[in-house]
Amino acid sequence: MSNELLRIDQLSQIYKVKGKEFVAVKDFDLVLADEPASIITIAGESGSGKSTVARVVLGLERPSAGTVTYKGHDITTLDRFHRKQYRREVQAVFQDPYASYNPFYRVRHIFDVVIKNFDLASSKSAATDMIEEALAVVGILGTEVLHKYPHQLSGGQRQRMMMARAYLLKPRLIVADEPVSMVDASLRSMILKIMQDMRDHHGISFLYITHDLSTAYSTTDRLYMLYRGVTTEVGPTIDVIDRATHPYVENLVAAIPRVSARWEGRVALADDAEFEIDPRGSCPYAPRCPHRHDRCTTQAPDGYPVGPDHRSACFLHDPSGATYESSRPS
Amino acid sequence: MTAGTDIRDPLSTCDPASKMLEVRNLQVVYRTLQGDVSAVRNVSFDLERHELLGLVGESGCGKTTAAMTLLRLLPQAARIVGGEAIFDQRTDLLALNDEQLRDIRWRELALIPQGAMNSLNPMMRVRDQVIDGYRPSAGDTSVHKSEIVERAAELFSLVGLARRALALYPHELSGGMKQRVCIAMALVNNPALLVADEPTSALDVNVQRLVAQTLLDVKEQMGTSMIVIGHDMGLLAQLADRVAVMYAGTIMEIGPVDEVLRTPSHPYTRLLMDAVPEIGSDVKAVVTEGITHDLRNPPPGCAFQDRCPAAAEVCRTEFAPVELGNRHSVSCVRLGEFSLDDLWSSETSFTSGLSP
Numbered sequence: 001m002s003n004e005l006l007r008i009d010q011l012s013q014i015y016k017v018k019g020k021e022f023v024a025v026k027d028f029d030l031v032l033a034d035e036p037a038s039i040i041t042i043a044g045e046s047g048s049g050k051s052t053v054a055r056v057v058l059g060l061e062r063p064s065a066g067t068v069t070y071k072g073h074d075i076t077t078l079d080r081f082h083r084k085q086y087r088r089e090v091q092a093v094f095q096d097p098y099a100s101y102n103p104f105y106r107v108r109h110i111f112d113v114v115i116k117n118f119d120l121a122s123s124k125s126a127a128t129d130m131i132e133e134a135l136a137v138v139g140i141l142g143t144e145v146l147h148k149y150p151h152q153l154s155g156g157q158r159q160r161m162m163m164a165r166a167y168l169l170k171p172r173l174i175v176a177d178e179p180v181s182m183v184d185a186s187l188r189s190m191i192l193k194i195m196q197d198m199r200d201h202h203g204i205s206f207l208y209i210t211h212d213l214s215t216a217y218s219t220t221d222r223l224y225m226l227y228r229g230v231t232t233e234v235g236p237t238i239d240v241i242d243r244a245t246h247p248y249v250e251n252l253v254a255a256i257p258r259v260s261a262r263w264e265g266r267v268a269l270a271d272d273a274e275f276e277i278d279p280r281g282s283c284p285y286a287p288r289c290p291h292r293h294d295r296c297t298t299q300a301p302d303g304y305p306v307g308p309d310h311r312s313a314c315f316l317h318d319p320s321g322a323t324y325e326s327s328r329p330s
Numbered sequence: 331m332t333a334g335t336d337i338r339d340p341l342s343t344c345d346p347a348s349k350m351l352e353v354r355n356l357q358v359v360y361r362t363l364q365g366d367v368s369a370v371r372n373v374s375f376d377l378e379r380h381e382l383l384g385l386v387g388e389s390g391c392g393k394t395t396a397a398m399t400l401l402r403l404l405p406q407a408a409r410i411v412g413g414e415a416i417f418d419q420r421t422d423l424l425a426l427n428d429e430q431l432r433d434i435r436w437r438e439l440a441l442i443p444q445g446a447m448n449s450l451n452p453m454m455r456v457r458d459q460v461i462d463g464y465r466p467s468a469g470d471t472s473v474h475k476s477e478i479v480e481r482a483a484e485l486f487s488l489v490g491l492a493r494r495a496l497a498l499y500p501h502e503l504s505g506g507m508k509q510r511v512c513i514a515m516a517l518v519n520n521p522a523l524l525v526a527d528e529p530t531s532a533l534d535v536n537v538q539r540l541v542a543q544t545l546l547d548v549k550e551q552m553g554t555s556m557i558v559i560g561h562d563m564g565l566l567a568q569l570a571d572r573v574a575v576m577y578a579g580t581i582m583e584i585g586p587v588d589e590v591l592r593t594p595s596h597p598y599t600r601l602l603m604d605a606v607p608e609i610g611s612d613v614k615a616v617v618t619e620g621i622t623h624d625l626r627n628p629p630p631g632c633a634f635q636d637r638c639p640a641a642a643e644v645c646r647t648e649f650a651p652v653e654l655g656n657r658h659s660v661s662c663v664r665l666g667e668f669s670l671d672d673l674w675s676s677e678t679s680f681t682s683g684l685s686p
Contacts, residue, residue: 045535184388185388185561185562185563185605185606188605188607211534213535213609214564214607214609217607217608219607242610251536252536253609255535255536255538256535256564257535257539257562257564257567257568258564258567258608258610259563259591259603259608260567260592260610260611262568263568266543267539267543268490268540
């Protein structure tokens with residue numbers, strides 16, 4: 001545990017909907033090393049459970065099962081001192097840079113509140129210096145923005161200000177939930193570049209939550225692919241995308257529109273009845289999977305190794321299990 | 331359609347290669363307290379029958395305004411200052427009065443608005459919403475009920491929705507299904523021209539692909555001409571026949587999708603493409619931040635001059651499209667005088683203040 005900043009063990013989040021259990025996240029494991037800092041992507045489509053993981057890590061929800069430990073302490077049972085440390089060292093940046101500001105206050109207010117709550121500066125000029133330093137990290141001049149109101153800033157500027165606000169506390173980890181999905185395509189690279197700079201020069205790690213694999217591809221270190229609450233594939237980001245082994249991930253990567261190649265073939269979506277499937281007793285992708293076998297609907301696969309530090313939760317890769325001579329048509 | 335505006339040539343309508351839409355020198359301003367903002371400046375393009383034109387650019391470049399001008403659905407503050415848009419070689423859309431507009435809109439010109447799937451009425455079955463605007467001929471409001479239901483079922487099968495979905499309410503459908511309901515709704519009168527504003531934004535990639543496939547099927551089977559607005563280059567590369575790249579209200583480059591997006595000729599197109607990270611390529615995305623000129627006071631010459639590393643004296647005064655053939659034109663007077671490779675790599679205008 002000495003070199004672990006964040007560790008998630010067997011995290012499950014189960015919601016009760018109309019008397020039925022809905023498994024939002026099932027047995028999620030993650031280890032984030034203390035050194036060196038890294039950017040970990042948690043990706044999936046809507047309903048995959050990626051934001052639920054983020055909310056649990058931020059302490060906004062208590063997990064139904066499993067633990068989240070930060071520097072060796074379970075985050076649900078922190079004492080006063082460690083809770084304050086956790087609140088300071090783990091920061092959040094959310095999707096909507098328009099909803100993160102109070103429109104009645106000038107932009108500087110978001111920094112002043114943080115400085116006051118954590119008692120970071122002894123004087124106003126010391127506070128100003130701190131704010132300027134944080135803004136420099138995201139490439140903004142304080143004199144240009146601090147006196148303005150939120151509506152006078154662009155979406156890209158607002159999101160960079162949120163990154164600067166998080167940076168102000170010198171955090172060890174930033175949980176960024178879809179930070180670029182509402183930012184213009186041409187400014188996305190800039191936000192991603194800021195994340196890389198913070199990782200490389202300030203030792204800040206990220207849990208980067210996204211549905212867009214192309215933004216994760218060249219910028220992030222590890223990728224966790226979720227589908228209906230289940231971790232389908234985990235590994236170094238580029239390996240998972242370039243050498244996808246789980247049928248779901250293969251299919252998803254093929255559906256990403258690229259400039260350099262046209263889509264091949266046609267797609268069909270299955271009925272939504274499959275939402276009823278309980279991932280605790282089967283593979284959630286079985287209804288759509290071209291390689292489906294009887295075993296997939298009666299048993300949940302584990303993560304089987306498919307490469308260096310790369311695991312895939314599909315029976316096709318079960319070294320002990322039966323291999324299938326031919327795949328059954330769905 | 332009143333007789334006065336009908337200048338249709340009966341022969342030309344049979345020619346599949348003929349023009350569906352001819353836009354010339356379109357100019358739109360938004361009135362603000364600080365003066366008029368030019369949102370669309372001298373935009374001209376042609377759209378052929380059965381053609382899908384992609385309109386791309388950053389937010390604020392005028393792509394939505396340009397398209398909404400054609401439908402005459404601009405907000406109050408906007409004013410069309412000049413230009414014409416000849417539809418089907420017979421009608422100038424910008425010169426129609428309200429009554430003529432009512433006849434042509436939704437029957438011949440249809441729209442899938444941005445975030446369409448959130449615009450469905452939660453209290454109505456989707457079937458009733460799809461056929462609400464069904465007008466087989468101008469001004470005709472008396473359509474037989476069975477005919478209506480048949481039409482809705484036809485459209486649902488076209489967009490790949492099950493017949494049983496007809497009787498459902500919007501909350502019973504997924505996002506992708508709702509978006510396809512909106513496509514069906516726009517097609518109810520078999521329009522000749524369909525404008526779709528970001529038709530797949532906010533959808534997961536698998537669903538996005540399905541909706542894109544639906545649009546292509548519609549184009550194939552109904553021969554609809556389309557203008558699709560978007561900023562996802564990868565998606566437009568799948569959908570479009572031709573692409574127009576807009577910047578600060580001006581078309582910078584327009585031409586066949588393969589030429590424009592895969593081998594850009596204009597520095598701005600190149601920048602836009604380089605800013606998009608692409609899976610499977612190890613080329614680092616370019617990061618630049620530039621200040622666009624004050625849109626109330628556009629400088630003479632090229633609209634991109636303030637951000638273009640290749641800008642020279644001539645760019646401050648001159649601006650004209652250069653025709654490359656194959657209906658491809660590039661608005662850069664210095665075209666061919668410099669190489670687009672390495673235009674940005676040597677000077678990255680964004681520094682985060684962190685480089686050690």
